[in-house]
Amino acid sequence: MNTDQVQELLENTLTKAKTLGAESAEVLFNRGESFSVSTESKNISQYKVSSAQTLGVRIKKGKKIGTCSSESIDQDAIDIMLKQALENSNFSKESEFEDIVAPKSNIFDATDSNDYKPDETDPQKKVDYALAMEREILEADQRVQNAPYNTYSDGVSEYWVANTNGVMSFAKTSNNSLLTSSLMAEEGKQQAMFYHYQVGRTFSDLNREELVKETVKHTSNFLEGKSISTGKYDIVFSIDILSDVFGCFSNLFSGRRAVMGLNPWRDKIENTLAFSELTIKDNPNYTGAFGNGAFDSEGYPTSEITLMENGVLKSFLQNSSTAKELGMKHTANASRSPRSALSVGGSNTIIEPGKQTDHDIQTGEYVHIVDMQGLHSGTDSMSGDFSFGATGYLMKDGEMQSVVRGVTVSGNFFDALRNIKGLSNQVEANRGRTFFAPKIKFSDLTIAGA
Amino acid sequence: MLLEQEKASAVIDEAIAQGADFCDIYVEKMNFQNLKILHSDVEEIDTGIDFGLGIRLLYGTKVLYGYTNRTDIEELKRIVRTLSALDRKEPHLISKSFEDLSIKSIHPAVNGLDHAVPMEEKINFLMQIDKHARSLDSRISQVNATSIEWFKQVEIFNSEGLHATDNRNYTRIANMVIAQDGGEQASAFEGPGGLSGWEVTNRINPKELAENVTRQVLTKLGADPCPAGKMPVILDNGFGGVIFHEACGHLLETTSVQKKASVFWDKMDTMIANPVVSAVDDGTMPNQWGSINIDDEGMPTQKTQLIKDGKLTNFLVDKVGNLKTGHPRSGSGRKQNYKFAPASRMRNTFIEPGDSSLDEMIGSVDRGIYCKKMGGGSVSPGTGEFNFAAQETYLIENGKISKPLKSATLIGTGPEVLQKISMVGKNFDLAPGMCGSVSGAVPTTVGQPALKIDEILVGGQE
Structure with a gap:
């Protein structure tokens, strides 16, 4: 046709x-x-x-x-x-x-x-x-x-x-x-x-x-991988894993999930919920991105939305129905496939650059996680608890100390957002080109290992 | 009939003319209905009809696969010609007339989607779950009870003269409960179902289902963090079987064996597990969620003994797996729908019962955890590294359950964990789930009696 x-x-x-x-x-x-x-x-x-x-x-x-x-x-x-x-x-x-x-x-x-x-x-x-x-x-x-x-x-x-x-x-x-x-x-x-x-x-x-x-x-590198001692570590996720982790908690910005009673941040608009440099936007017109779109699933023209600004929750992704029901601003984020009911969805997630350099983020000892297993099954998006299998590198001042394998990383996502140590000033893209963020150092997550 | 035999013949003749070694056509029509209750009211009713067909050509072990929603002969022949463009050779097969595969359905359905059960009856059933869960505890803040029904009609033709049809009715009740206590929230899920019509609800007591999920969510709320590190773990029956599914089942599918991407690819007839372990994959269990009459290549399904007393005895084998490995087909060629070529997949996969009691197992642990209910998981077949989530978990101290714990992920490798299963219980049970792999998401059942694993890494927070 x-x-x-x-x-x-x-x-x-x-x-x-x-x-x-x-x-x-x-x-x-x-x-x-x-x-x-x-x-x-x-x-x-x-x-x-x-x-x-x-x-x-x-x-x-x-x-x-x-x-x-x-x-x-x-x-x-x-x-x-x-x-x-x-x-x-x-x-x-x-x-x-x-x-x-x-x-x-x-x-x-x-x-x-x-x-x-x-x-x-x-x-x-x-x-x-x-x-x-x-x-x-x-x-x-x-x-x-x-x-x-x-x-x-x-x-x-x-x-x-x-x-x-x-x-x-x-x-x-x-x-x-x-x-x-x-x-x-x-x-x-x-x-x-x-x-x-x-x-x-x-x-x-x-x-x-x-x-x-x-x-x-x-x-x-992974062939050389070994477990490390169980304990608390600072963690820097690779851009792809960071994208996956934020994806597991996408309900936090969903107006639809708020209406359903399945968004723990439903009543938290204008509350400070994260590190003061964390600003998150949904941008349907981001240069080089793969999630761009000029109209949403209801037919409304789309535009950039600030979801979180300096750690303060500002908005949810809304379609015309959820915005009306929650009494909030309509953001033209309707998402629906021909087979499903009206919902909401994001386009490209953009985390704004922070104040530190990559060198600052890489100072000290931390674990750089580059592969994770069991992301969705290990996540409770209501409680914020997570526990994943992980592979990566134990780093010190930007230099690899050892390859880490056969361990788990666990914590609580809400606590992790508050305990961010810093964001770098350089933004990277994930492999799917729908998530753009700087390096983020999370403090004191638990690694279970030897 | 979903596709006229004359058209099927013409498509297969076209494949033969292009020199293909084998051709099959998989035609599928699926009616679906998802009914969701939320806020104690009908939130959504999603219905629709999916229809399409997939054409598979084999040149040696090379798979050429195309699919479309159209059934006009020009489109179907175009797909065959497009697929074979790079492999065309002199024809060598002789066209065969179709012979109907005559099998009796071993999974009868009475009230499938093709027999209109009144919507009011379904709504009433789901509302019972909602109301009872909410009545159990004031901390229950949301109940999402959903019925999922599929009526799948399948028709398969192939160049060996096979013509097979199958009707598959699936019904599942998915129930999620959310609880809130102050600023803390938690969720729990349970989803019983079967290869069956709506009558599957005759064996699901809505109040018991509500109580089970509510117990799980309240256990998590206010629970202490799970300890972190290596320790003994008791996995209870039913969905505990996800450990075998991930740690071993995927590694026994020829999908990974044929690539030598399974740590077990060369271990046939060797001891791969503790001798207390025997395991089966059985597609014939009446009306079980992972059962089938025929697989998606038109072969009647089977019961396949995978491990007997610790020794590897069989793989799960589809047609291409058979061609590549020489192991006999097991009626395990499955796929999500017409958009996927079939691959060897699990059906109802479980560890057979042993002779230990749950109390004996718990009593044998000084310090470890008891996982009453498991969540999902995944595996990397090449290395055997797997993970799965423990949803309802308790601490064991001095041979006794002492307190509830928050969720945690457990990780290990298949070969290692199979050797560390030291006790197998008597309390066998099965639980349904969806399994994702190269041929899409298919209904599978996991199962086991309670198991004791002497040591596994627990990804807790303390």
Whole structure:
């Protein structure tokens, strides 16, 4: 279907929803194509192509909301979906807050040329690239036994939102990624494995050499890993692990979770909850980021939001419904897939630089954590308690003292935010390019080891 | 029928014409309904119909996989030609007519999503959980009771003439309770379910479920920090089996064995565990959450003895795993949906009962912890390093349970922990969960009787 045909499909679906009894309606439409090639033992193990689509509807009838989705988009399937959404609304609670209210905007094609770059790279070239990546891992060090996971993948996706108020917006994105791993063994030492990945907007954005080098470097280091004494340590997480840890506690900034009674900070707006230099923003238009978007899932234009400023909680991520229910500012952070109900979500998380230099942060003894295991199962986002398996380096004044492996790091996230020792003045990006933050030194977390 | 046989034949003939060594088509239609109760009211009803098909071509052991939501023959042939573009060779297979695989469902469902159970009945069931949990303690601040139902229709064709169909009804009741005492908050979760229709709720007492989860959350609230370091641990039955799932189960899937990315890849017929340990992966247990009739390659499922008296006896093997390792297929080729190629996956995986009592185990520990309820975990197959979360935990001092503790993660390596299981209890039980791996998230059951592990690293805070 071309753009005109998708627009016609969505307009017809909205018209039919009203014909069937909906007072207002919203449709989301996602479609995409993807390609991936995985290698194993210097041969292609899996070669995958796909095309997929999902249509989802949210309707309002009286004070009730109903949703439904379908992966088939023939008229019969759409009719069944619409009738089911109306049927579901009969059993939903009456809501004073949730509505389909986003007004018509001037956003139609919001595709950003930085986020969507058509790529005509020959499939054979991609296959050769993936095979070369595995070969380079295997040949990088004689202790490499295997490169169990090697995948090149790319895809194009398109996201539409339309409603009966006249919203009709869409955007396209393209993504390319590389995943690799190495498994190393050496007599008398425990085997070590490390995964690594990289993303880009085009094939030419990828840097295989750098990925291979980093993967082999960490695996080689981990072979030397040993436990350290149980005790309290200062911790600096790598940017990727820091991103994962903040991700586990994303409910703290969620207006939706506050409405649900599942956000421990629900009543803490304007309270000081963290170190005085900690400022956190959600920015949907951050240069070079992969979480950018001009409109949210209700169709509202997006903008930068300050969530925490100098340690003081300032705002939650809100859609039109949660903002109304909590009596707070609407932030245009609606998030919804065609298959799910209205919720909220962030775009890119930005932690502002602090006052210390990287050298200041690296002064003294600390553990630099570069890999963690069991992040989600080891987290209680209500109590703030966490306990993860960890791998990293015991550091002193920026110099590695030993490789640390087979330990756990545990503590309480709320306490950890208050006990931050400092933030550096240099911002780094995580591998997924959705989280940008300086180095942060957390004090006195517990490491369980020998 | 989800796809006309003529179309399936034409697609497979196209694959044969491109010189493929094997081709199968997996067609799936899934109706889903998630009903969520929150604030003692209906918060959400998510429903929908997913439909799509995946085409797999094998050239030797190379897997070529494509999927789409469309069923027109032009699109299906285009996928075959795109997949085979780099591997095309002279055809050597002969087209076979389809023969229906005749199997009787061993997991009958009465009230699946295709048999409309009144919504009021479901709401009423979930509201009972909500009301009872809230009545138990004034510190209960929120209850989220959700029913999850899937009705999955599956149809599989392959170039060996197989035509298999299966209907799979899944029902699960996910219950989370939040408690608050002053500034301290905690949460707990339990989610019973089965490969079954709504009738699975006949064996779930909503009040007991509410009481179990409420007990867990109140235990955590105000509990002392868990000690940190190596110590003996008693893991109780049911979800305690997540330790075997992570520490060993994933390492016995040919998905990792075939890459030699499992520490057990060359250990067949050797002792890999303490002799008190015998373990099974069984897809045939009637109506269990991890059960299946046929796997996603159309093979009837099996009961597979993985470890017998400490010795490794079988791997979990799918078609490609069989081609790569030579080990016989075990009806374990599974995937989340049509968007994934199948891979060898666990079903209902458990350590078989032994002869120790829970009291004997606790009595044998001077200082350690008793984990009554476990959370999720993960493993790095290449090194066998695993972790899992202890959710409801108590301190053991001088052979007796002394006080509740906060949650902690336990870590170790599979080969090491299997040797350190020194006592196996009699109180066998199973618990459902979702397992994520290369072919997506699939329903699996973990299980065990209580176990004593002589030493494991506990990631506490003190």
